[in-house]
Amino acid sequence: MTDSHAGSAETQSRARYLLDGRRVTLTDLLGAGLLSEGEHLSFVRPRMGEKHEATVTSRGWIRLADGEEFRSPSKAALAAVGYGAFDGWSAWQVDDGRFLTQLRQELLDRAAEEADPSEPDEQRQTSLSPGERHTRLKKARESAEAGSPFTLSVQELLGWWGATGRGLVNEQIEADLANHSLVTSPEFDKVPLTATVHLVKAAEEDTEDVALTGSPVTVPVPAGQSEEEESRETGLTVGTLPSALGGVISVKPTATFEEVITLMVLHDFSQLPVLAGPHNLRGTVSWKSIARARHADPGAHLSQAVVDARDVRYDHDLIDVLPTLAEHDFVLVRDQRNAIAGIVTAADVAQAYGDLAGHFLLIGEMDRRLRKVIAGAFALPEVTKLCDPESERITSFGDMTVGDYKRVLENSELWEKLGWPLDRKVFIDRLDEIRRIRNNVMHFNSSDPLPKADVDKIRNLNKLLREYGE
Template identity: 30%
Template sequence: MFIPDKLHWAADRLRAGRRVNRITVRDFLGIFGAERRGSIKVQAIREALDALNLTTDPDFELTWIDEPIWLRLKDGAQVAAAPNITIEGIASDAELEGSATSPAQAAVPAEPPLTSTAPETPTRSEIVDGLSGDDPTFRIGSLPAANKALIAISNDAPLNKAITLMLQYDFSQLPVMQGERDVKGVITWKSIGLKLAMGQKCVSVGDCREEIRIIDSNRTLFEAIPTIVEFGYTLVRNQQDRRITGIITASDLSLQFQSLSEPFLLLREIELHIRRILGKKVTESDFQILEGAAPSNRKVSQIEELTLGQYIRLFQHPDIWTKLALSIDATEFVQLLDQVREIRNEVMHFDRDPMTKDQLDTLKRATRFMQHLYEFIPSH
């Protein structure tokens, strides 16, 4: 079992009654050399935490990946955090020398810790009220946009200030708020245009505002879609303390669905290209190469029935490679497909986090390579 030194250090510090600074989930994963919360990696992290009698608050698997979490002892014997202190990252070893200082002073590391620049945001345990850590539902509060600091304007602000902000940030709408819980409405380009077109007074923000659209953060993404499609946005509200935590627009929704669907579309294209390369050059008799290595005892009779791993085994066989007559390096080609296979396995496990940039770049690189082959390989 791999337990990072930083985790050992944190456990010792908590058992000694000292505090450990917060850290974002992303940076916490980095301690274990991970970028995403895959099922295997999550299990390994939980085993390491259990071995040291530690837990995270809120749960690192459930929480938005850029939200801060705290390390706690399972028996609850920890020092409470000093109020209103915003210090991120697990504290450096140099803090051990500051035991004579006040809690607030001790929280400031003497050397750079594992840093996190995440703003104060509602915790995922607040966002998803009463749900267990294994909740598989995709909720609106899990979107990054639902957890970003909101730019708003007061009801009595002059209209030209609202217009300036909307132009500066390229906004289509601007929430009208008197506080983080007191929402008066929203001002949009449409609401401004309608007032002016009707010759009505439109001097202050209050003159041009319209009804706001709000959805609680524990609602599902699919429940929010109709509102976002119809009105172009929705505010997201923490259902426990009624704070507005962010705004999700149609643009955010499009980017979210792109991030969810793009890996599947790329993998689909790559596999279809592989089938075309093998095509009629591989016959049913060639499938005997796979006997003894197949994931099941089923008899394969056509190319569409093969797994990606079986495709790779065919490419690795000298007789098949000779039959394909490809003027490319077999080793490099197989290595690329094996990287794709590993990514595909992660994607099909439906982990909470989107794939990393490197993984997505690998799929895009493989797709471009296959497209080049498609242009030069005859279809028959």
């Protein structure tokens, strides 16, 4: 490789490194010459009459006046003030007046200029290159600052990264969004794929005195949480169930029994929430509570049939809600604005976990059939020679992984020995696709149900194995 080619490859690698799935740090700014060791930083809060000062250390940390050091600008801002939640990148500024977020943007812009605009994401084969994705996120940031945030479905958002479901891609999305001081509202990994989210500015202080331009749209972040360091665990949350944010039919406290009963019959409901406004939950009425109220007082009003209701936020872990569902059969769900936005029943949860169990059963069948095919056609030494030359991991066919199955079956000599009248490359390509699907499911990397196309791939492979593997 010539020096010019080597330099070009190094530049491309650096650009890809900065643009694709990692959070920019102050160390990156130091390395690019945008910050220097000992550089003075200030965090001005005009409405509070405060000014906090700090310096940048040689390792890219922020040293406060009292000597404390923090890698995260947000944690440094929190420690300087002593309370609240801040987007530290939009809080700290250098002496020429530029904020850290502007320096970060300059670094990312440089990387985007160096990146190959035609280079796709190799792992997900998306139509967006890292540079194209950077441009789109930059426009989203500008729209958020202007008070007109981008609005799109979770599925559309995932498409920017070439993904069809959430899982391992979540961390890359969160990092790329954070590099542009963006978050989604509601959180994209806590709602159904069909839900609509807004790309808004990461939370700043309740004041707007450190905003760059415009009137930023903000969402709250729990005090003490650092948006550039904390990585959320992804699992089933209440909001990932379709009914959780799908709307709710309710009645006002002034409704009549006749209105309630008519709605419950027409919709085949067992209960209805009673709301005095989208945020004001008064309780619920059910067939049981109506019967009890009228039994105690034939002339009862609806208020005498209203009983307490359980409500949870959409981002609450679903597993923690199971005891409440077991006792009350349903919970009402509040969205990111704390409004009652839907209802989740025990039946909804049973279906969600049932779908997940079905995926495990399909994958289990595939695993057993592949193992049976290999164990029936080859000797164990033939397998270990390819998959485990040291003979330390595989002591029986039961120790094999899907990756091992692939290594065995992609071997031309063993494939020939198998005697299947099928194309080896096409089969191995499909097996590799299913290996990635299987890893996401078995390692709980995704909170989403498998797309029908993925389920069909596993079903069809199982069908082929039943036909040729017997």
